[in-house]
Amino acid sequence: MPSHSRWLNPLLLCAAAAACGGPFPQSTFRPASDFAGAIDHLFTGIFWWAVLVFVVVEGLLLYVIVRYRQREGAPTPKPVHGHTVLEIAWTLAPALILVFIAVPTMRAIFSTQADPPAGALRVEVVGHQWWWEYRYPALGVVTANELHLPAGRPVTLELSSADVIHSFWAPRLGGKRDVIPGHVTRIVLRADSAGTFLGQCAEFCGASHANMRLRVMVESDSVFGAWVRGQLAATAPVARGSAAAQGQQAFMRYGCVGCHTMGAMSNAKLGPVLTHLGSRTTIAGGLFPNDSAHLARWIGDPPGEKPGSIMPNMHVPASDLATLIAYLQSMR
């Protein structure tokens, strides 16, 4: 990381950690990509300029408060109306400091918005109320809420919206970019190394804006390759007579196929693709861990768990719920 960060990060993290501790999975102080690193470096420089001005101005303020407090018997102050040289000095000084902020800013604007290098992996990110759809046109993969990226390779995220304005933000991987209907916006980044990075929608997008989470799995080339092959492979057929097979029946009976893509069975696009749901770590737009208990809670009452959810409460009885969950978990 740039030299500034080594100074700033411990300082800010200590202040924050003193109050709450924790690994801070969405901290902008822990950059994990070239994009996030460039911003962190720029911010650190501006931060120290701001500290300098802060110390000067607040120091002067405290000084005059102490030095010029009213004293008994002091004469009436001399009326001073102004001083041209001083006025010019304190007009030029901030202007000069701003040059030191503006030049690196312009550099960073152009470097972070540069065209992606040839061979960058292109991913189409589509924002929905309140979940994320990811499409890898070159790989033929479509998935939801958990974005898989290879480490150390340039990536272009092309952002668009299916409904209202959202904003894609995984702070450790870089700045946010709005997701706007009728527009295609772009994030170009290269993740440093493997890891799981949390993020969430940053533009208010309706009732469950707070519940529009996301996570990015940055993986080594081999792990990423394996994930892609897994996504492309057909899911194993359910064993006849098993709970999963009954769940598959329920999946059709309750009309789930009307909204969700599920392997070869359904191609619906309204909700997130569920074909390989069993291989994901979270459900419901990154809100809950992908386990039986949370699947039961979620399918049992989507609008109750996620206000405004388009997925209705289907009033699925417990017996069907268990088989549905068995089926979904078998779709790996």
Next chain:
Amino acid sequence: MSGATAASQEKGRGGLASWLTTTDHKRIGLLYFYTAFFFLLVGGFEALLIRAQLAQPDGRIVSAETYNQLFTMHGTTMVFLALMPLTASFFNYMVPLQIGARDVAFPRLNAFSYWVFLLGALFMNASWFAGPLLHVGRLSVAPDAGWFGYANLTSRQYSPGPNVDFWVLGLLILGVSSLAAGFNFIVTILNLRAPGMRMMRLPVFTWMTLVTMFLIITAFPVITVALVLLLFDRTFGTHFYLTSAGGDPLLWQHLFWIFGHPEVYILVLPAMGIVSEVLPTFARKPLFGYTVVVYSGVLIGFMGWGVWSHHMFSVGLGPIADSVFAATTMLIAVPTGVKIFNWLATLWGGQLRFTTAMLFALGFIGMFTIGGLSGVTHASPPADLQQTDTYYVVAHFHYVLFGGTVFGLFAGMYYWWPKITGRLLSESIGKWQFALMFVGMNLTFFPMHFIGLLGMPRRIYTYGPELGVSSLNLVSTIGAFLTGLGILLFVWNVWRTRTRGAVAGNDPWGGATLEWTIPSPPPVHNFDVIPTVASRIPRWTKTQLAAIPEGAELSPPEIHVPGGSAWPLVTALGVPVLALAPLGHALWLALLGAAIILLGIFRWAFEPFEV
């Protein structure tokens, strides 16, 4: 408006009718003050509910829907129903006194502005209880799309209820009030100055009022256009903001922020004006660099028009647009910094008296500086990509609008309360209030810098414990309640001052400007004899002082002042009726509203001017 002599007016000052028909700028100022302060309490209550919800992760105090209504109404209320009208109360009361006038240029238009503001505020807040009337099956239909109301979330498709309609129509009503006041005060300041009160002798507060009014009359038409387009999209099926037929939601963002950034200066410049009055008085020194302070205020007003896209850096306008708006935004820090250095130079070498008004003015300098510096960090677009729409920005603008505007307004309240009521607010309660608010606001807003940079977005009704920001949020909530306690102390102070406050006399502080030459509270006609001004600081200039007659020493002569009129109120009543038409989908309401307005204007126009 029947004319009346000052003496006869003084007698008839009691009873509800006299308040409903008043055209006295001082009474209208008081109406603005009490109404706006009530809405400051409402907006504050909304803020405390928000903070209660966020005190811990996975908060369950209010639902997602209610939370979204709370932050929408907190922002809308504070900007349009509390801070702007609080500054308006000072414009109304103080500007005529500071320029040596007997009233504003258009007293009945002034009354109209107030009534439209009150009705607009009530209309907007009626949404909290209007559900049953509109048969929507729940009590509250308060606006819930944010004070910035980004398209296309506000479209009929994604906001089908009447919530957004209340917001659109409420803001349109309030815009009428602001525009009328804007023209009124520009004419007042330009035309009603006392003899010798040249532009460069105007008190800085009056100067900043003038700049603010020019910003209002130029910025409000933009939001009006944006809102009318939205109203058409929602009501008549047009597609200005909808991509489905070639519209663009970004059009809204441009229009909103072309209004929205000047609006920031509409909120801050009056407070800067107040601070520029309070500091010299309690330092016993004239303002350092008066000309530079005035011109930098004017410059800020102009430059405020060229920075709107810095609210849109995350939109992806491209590197050229980002660079230009970064540069203009950084430049605005220069005139702002110049003001701060001139205030410090005013204090330098003075004899500082730490009255409550002075403490709030000093607090303004200290806190506004923090807000300004964090502002510079998001003038840099790449850095802003990590800051915008997070709690870091919430911290930034509350240092500007709370540490800045609200502190400046309280400085003004403590400074001018004795002039307005004739009694001094308690200084000891005032200092407790300042201490509570100073500690409270820093506890509330300083941790938000970290909360934001640690990854918590704005406008989320809940957050997970895994973010690691739970303790910081708890600290922030505790600070918010301390701040609220400080505000309650002020309410108590005002209440006990009615009977127990020390009598002020004409000039309890030794102020330099004209309002301190007349009795407190001022008589209905303000000045027995219109003073002739020969100095920027008339009361501090020996030769000038002798030339200004002290009001109380003269007997009230036969001075004609504007009498009352009911027609501004009648005309104003038609405006919300008109606004009910799109809500109730009823043409007859539109016709009724228009008829009331026409009747009011007709009677207003042909009202006998003199009896």
